[in-house]
Amino acid sequence: MAIVTAVSATFLLAALAPWLGRVLGTRAGWIFATVPAAIAVWLATRAPAILSGTPIEGRLAWAPSLGLELAFSIDGLGLLFGLLISGVGGLVLIYAGAYLGPHRHASRLQSFLLVFMGSMLGVVWSENLLGLFVFWELTSISSYLLIGFDHERPAARAAALKALLVTGGGGLCLLVAVLMLGSIGGSYDLGALLDERDTILASPWLGAIVVLVCLGAFTKSAQFPFHFWLPGAMEAPTPVSAYLHSSTMVKAGIFLLARLDPLLGSAAWWGPLLTAFGATTMVLGAVLAVRQTHLKRILAYSTVSSLGIVTMALGIGTEKAVVAGFAYLLAHALFKGSLFMVAGAIDHGCGEKDAERLGGLRRAMPALFTASLLAALSMAGLPPLLGFIGKELLLEATLAAPTWTTALVVATTFAAALTVTVAFLAGVRPFIGSLAETPRTPHAPSPGLLLGPGLLALLGLAAAVLPATAATPLALGAAGAVLGDVPEKSLALWHGLTPALGLSALAVAVGAGAYAGRRIVRSGLDRIGALDRVGPERLYGAALKGLLAVAGGQTRLLQSGHLRSYVFITLGTVVLLVGGTLWLRGAVPFDAGPENPTWPELLVGAVIVAGSIATVLSRTRLAAIAALGLAGYGLAIMFVLFGGPDLAMTQLAVETLTVIIFVLIFRRLPQFRSFSTPLRRLADGLVALIAGLMVTGLVLVIARTDTDPTLARWFGDHSVPDAYGRNVVNVILVDFRAMDTLGEITVLAIAAIGVLALLRPGRMRRRHRGRAVS
Amino acid sequence: MDGPPGNANLLPVLPVLIPLIAAALSLLAWRSLAIQRGLGLAGAVGLLASAVTLLVEVERGPILVLQVGAWPAPFGISFVVDRFGAVMTVLAGVVGVATFVFSMGSVDARRQRLLYHPLLCVLLAGVCGAFLTGDLFNLYVWFEVLLMSSFALLALGGGVLQVEGAIKYVTLNLLSSALFLIATGLVYGALGTLNMADIALKVRAGDSPEAVVAVSVLLMTAFGIKAAAFPLFFWLPASYHTPPFAVSAIFAGLLTKVGVYALVRSFTLMFVAESEFTHAILLVAAGLTMAVGVLGAASQREFRKVLSFHIVSQIGYMIMGLALFTPLAIAGTIFYVIHHIVVKANLFFIAGIADRLRGTSSLVHAGRTSLYAKAPFVSALFVVAAFSLAGMPPLSGFFAKFVLLKAGVEAKSWTIVATAAAVGLLTLFSMTKIWAEAFWKAPDPADAPIDRTRSPKPPARGMIGTCTALAAITVLIGIFAGPVFEFSQRAAEQLLDGEQYIRAVLGEQALARLETGGETSGSLRIADGTTAEIGGPR
Amino acid sequence: MNALFAIVAGVLFACGTYLLMRRSIMRLVMGLVLIGHSANIAIFTATGLKRTGPAIVPIGEETLPATAADPLPQALVLTAIVISFGVIAFAVVLVSRVWATAGTDDSNRFREDDDMEAVS
């Protein structure tokens, strides 16, 4: 139950935050942070138990009939992520308070951050895939609202939309995959699904499931070719970038891959897909990062690269690789979160975001510099920091990779080298050299701004120096959740003189060189930059534009605003469907019926036909009304011929009244004009003709069958004895089926009210914005 | 005094009778707006109360039947209440009450004086009549009742946009009515009955001539127009953005759903003999309706027009469930309808509040204020409704979409699953468009068409209250997704169990014919298709 | 004679729908009238035309003779006639309102989609 409490406490606080923010003012962040801090502490105390193999569990039935349960379970994987989410989350809440200061909507931001935190905890602790998905989508929504925090800027709105569409699209793929898994395995519970693992692996849907899961994970974790939304998301305020877009949300995709690895890991395409896309993303992200000068964008692209690394590690799938992946993930969360907050603090302190226009800040912000340096060195993979351990393990793992070994080693070393460059660029460059001119005079950050980056950077150091206290158990525990059992291994700074160390040294040397010659490197890369024109980001833009064009085009075509074409299409559809069915099934035999028509009948028929055709052909209003009346009176006579005096009288009266109304109204209307072209008229005539044939056919086919006389007989038998009326039609109307008549008179009453409202609309406010009259 | 015997079970007609009485009395009190208002609201509340009672009754027991006038079925008219009909009636009550409350603060006095309230009452009576009647021709009559009052409401006090929209609406809906009427006559000609249970019995017993398929397709197109399915939806986006917001909202919530209801009723209870054929047509229509509707929404730049096209798109989802024709899929349709009616009406109400605050409904032009900054509560209401509509968890729309997708996956209808998923994304896209343009965008004094003649006025408390209540229902449907889904399942089972319906209306002995008449499965047709067996159930 | 009136119903429906597709809104509303007639004849014919007396129980008898016309279709058509009268009356007046406010009787000149997304 503790888990449920933890998650719901976060959501509860989120709901109260806007109100609390008003009460507490700028200090609110510190208060809000107590909840995540408490969660982190709780997790830490329970960590030994979890790591020794007894996960914490909690359950809240939600909609069991739908297979949806909030079934939580914290294993090694959940512990690692849970600590990151709550730990970094607490720091970010404090940081956000300081960053936004007295901003009017500061507490709104914190509220969304808390929503996000709760959702993220839900994702990483869910035992039930459907529950996981629910929280997964919530992270997308809260991310949307967070990226668009500066909602009055169009760029922020566009970036929020981009992130939402990409991750939302992936979310739908994931949903379908989850549905397929549930359909095969009969449950959405991971445990139950694992029991059905063999069935799932043998399913013909396996390929589709793997691809759909990957689409979900790759979009969320900004893997190539979906990486482009992440740099765009830097439109968000820095606390958001630090939290969502470096240390937590983007890792949700990786979490998903890790979570499903035991289930899908042996599928043929799983490993190669992850390795290939991870490696591509790793290299691409690193290259793109070097090209940037804007601090947050540098960090964003390098985050893309790091996410690629972890994906690749999961793809390789060996014990070494998985451990390396989680060690790197932990290191990355610490150093990247720290660096983002540093970037934000710099921006806050001097109003400049461009790394190349910053310099010499070490004197104004010494403490921040220390934090930044530690984080940057960790990122660069230098000892004695956690980044170093992660990178060493990774190189070792690639060297031992079962397939594609050389390519992976080269790619990883290359990316590591560029990461060194990027680390210096983002974490060191702004502080060294001579003081650069900035929009604001640099001043030291407040404690709130310093706490986050400082603490995270220090943790990166502490975890590396004392790996056994936290880093080793956490990484191994997470790896154990993926691999099935916890590997016998320990993380250490010193591994001896291994090939990995050599590659590492090479990478640092190359990276430092590239940093020194970054102008040359950049101009070189800019030449490749031409590729941007065909890149996925362009594709996204083109797709969006294309979608709008298609949408507009088809809508303009269909919803043309022209009533004529509406009727035409509607009628055409009716004719096609009904006529088609009749054609296919009915094969209308031309059957004139048992009896030949008599002369009066022929005459009446001719009168009605003549009237209706004359209505179509007449060119004046009065002629048309007269013709219409002819058809109507003809109808009345027809009713007389076939034993319907009530009908005939009613038709006669109604027709007379109709003619009167038509005359009264049409005299105020213009003369008939013909608007359509002959071709249109021909097309309309054709459709009308087929429609007429359809009605004739239907009537003929049905008239051939004898109507079951049960009802007619019953009415005839019961009319006099039970309803005291001899006119059976009238008895049906006022007694047997009086409900119809009640509806009928209601229609009449409403029609009269409607006419009254139309003709006596009351006082109209005249305005001159009306359409021009031509 | 003498007359046919009968029980005094009035309950099944109350949802029709109460608003109808309110309307009749309002006509008598045509001089007093206050009385009309009170009567109208009382009528809607009474409708809701009776509908809830009905729902409770059918939840506890069997299908409720009232033989109107105590004339036995299939001779008189039967009012039949099963779970589906009851829940639809409850939803009509909810939207009805919401509309009355919202109207008080939002519809101008001039329109109200044109007998606005009785019109609304009759609209509700017509909608409920359609949901509850068990007679095909009576269904036609109730359709006309609701149609006529919707015509009047649409054109009421009409400006140019309104009457132009109305003429399109009227024309296409009357075409639909004529087709419906012809089809009803043909059904009587072919089967000799109008009672739905009796039709179902005869179709199941194999008494129907083969041409009945063509008649059922004719009915399908007639209801397809009412439901605004592709390619019969044109009247909807042409008119729904023109009347007052309250009227738009009740239309959006209820009217197309009557068409969906009729489709569901026809193709689960009555015309199931050739389901491979008819439901294949429905499936294609469902996919195209979703896609074309959402693309239409993506192309619009006016608040209510985006929403209008979305109605079309979501009708596609509802038809999808019917077309898949599995118990789960039908349950999905029912869940979707429940969710949709509440959310859609609410979005139109919120559009009304937004229009009032912004001074424009255009999404191109910045309004008078950035709602997100200045009206956080309204923004929150919109977020709930919009993300629910887009099918985001944990709101009602997610579960509705989820059930349908699940049904699609289990039926292995990949095309429709892919379409439904993709349309979900596009729905999200157009909801965020409204959000970004109407809520996030900053006011720009240089930007033109804000209607300066309309004085800025805060929304009335009733307006906000209405939207809050409906948003709360949306959230509650999400929280209680389990019970709602279980109810939908029970309702779907009841729908698919035609014999239960037949037994309730015609009595146990009617079913005896099914056993002697051969198979009871839904794929019967008689060999030569020329004559129908003569002889009714009695 | 079934065929005769099936054809008459068809002709009415064809003429009605043709008028429904006219851009002139006055003709359109006349089309609605014809379609209504068509529906009534279709019902009447499909349920079997009988050249017999009205469905009135003769004085002195208790039940309707078997030869009399089927009263139910008549009741249906009667209801339909009345309903369509109400609806047509409203539609005609609506047409006049459209003319009075919009100033045109050409339905193609009604605007509807001026707010659409421009194709970029």
Next chain:
Amino acid sequence: MKNVLLQTATRYLLPLLLLFSVVIFLQGHNKPGGGFIAGLIAAAAFSLHALAFDAASTRRLLRVDLRSLIGIGLTLAIASAALPLAFGRTFFSGLWTSIGGDPATGDPGLKIGTPLFFDLGVYLLVVGIAMLLVLTLLEPAGPTYEGPADESEGDAA
């Protein structure tokens, strides 16, 4: 249309036509006729009056406002449907009583029942709506083109 001849004729025709409509109404249950047709005949009579004199004087002649008349008709119809409920019968079931019947001779007499009241409701309603249509259309302020139109959505009043 101020034709003296017509006005004079109307004075005599009006009561006759109304009487005729009552007859048609009353025989409707047993012979062709009924509330709807009878109502239209009565409406025709009043329309004649309106043509002979003017709409305003016809309104005066009718005394009751047409909206109320429609309301009365509808209420009467619903009431006759609901009345059986008071006697423990179901909605719309007919309640009958006979006047002047003689069970001894088997003469059923005149049967009076709720269906007749229902039909009366129909009759009144039909008179109401037919007159509303005719009078509204006859009175001047009818539809003529009114210039730039009102486009209000009506939500600001």
